[in-house]
Amino acid sequence: MAEARTMFVVMRKDLAKVLQWPLGSIVSQGCHAATAVLWKHRDDERVRSYTNNLDSMHKVVLETKNEASLLKMAENLKQQGIPFHLWTEQPENIPTCLATVPVMRSELGDALKSARC
Numbered sequence: 001m002a003e004a005r006t007m008f009v010v011m012r013k014d015l016a017k018v019l020q021w022p023l024g025s026i027v028s029q030g031c032h033a034a035t036a037v038l039w040k041h042r043d044d045e046r047v048r049s050y051t052n053n054l055d056s057m058h059k060v061v062l063e064t065k066n067e068a069s070l071l072k073m074a075e076n077l078k079q080q081g082i083p084f085h086l087w088t089e090q091p092e093n094i095p096t097c098l099a100t101v102p103v104m105r106s107e108l109g110d111a112l113k114s115a116r117c
Contacts, residue, residue, distance in 0.1 A: 005050050005102035006058040009034055010115050012070050012096055013063040026096075030061060033087035033099035041083050041101050050102035058102075062115035067095055069114060074098055076111040 009030045015021045041047050050057060064070050070086075074095075077084045083101045088094065100108075 003104050003106065004056070004058045005046055006060055006105060007034060007037070007050070007102045008100045008108070008112060009059060009061045010064050010070060010073055010098050010112060011061060012066060014066045015096060018066075029087055029089065029096040030099070033085050033097045034059070036087060037083070037085035037099040037101055040085055044083065044101055046102050062112060064115050070095055070098065073112055073115065076113075080107075080109055080111050082107065082111060 011026060011030055015026050015029070016023070038047055038051065064073060074084065074086050077098070077100065082103060084098050086098045087096050089096050
């Protein structure tokens with residue numbers, strides 16, 4: 001079976017544990033990032049391929065420790081040339097999560113190495 005394109009969404013664990021955000025608020029952050037990356041990169045062949053079959057979309061949601069680790073992952077993705085969207089909640093200006101364009105797992109390398117399921 002061929003490897004499926006997968007969108008990776010990385011959420012900050014400290015939003016719930018330290019900052020005590022409600023679950024609904026945290027989930028909406030991931031939804032914002034996923035929607036934004038698809039729209040922002042809508043002309044990318046990987047996005048078009050991913051959205052051509054809505055019933056077969058693959059997503060992996062990972063957690064990272066805090067803002068610093070999220071920003072490190074964003075930098076790693078940038079260095080590896082993997083398009084993503086870092087969602088920053090406004091008006092608080094708090095980076096909360098990121099989502100990648102749909103990629104093959106093999107393309108990620110170590111970019112999200114420290115994230116956990």
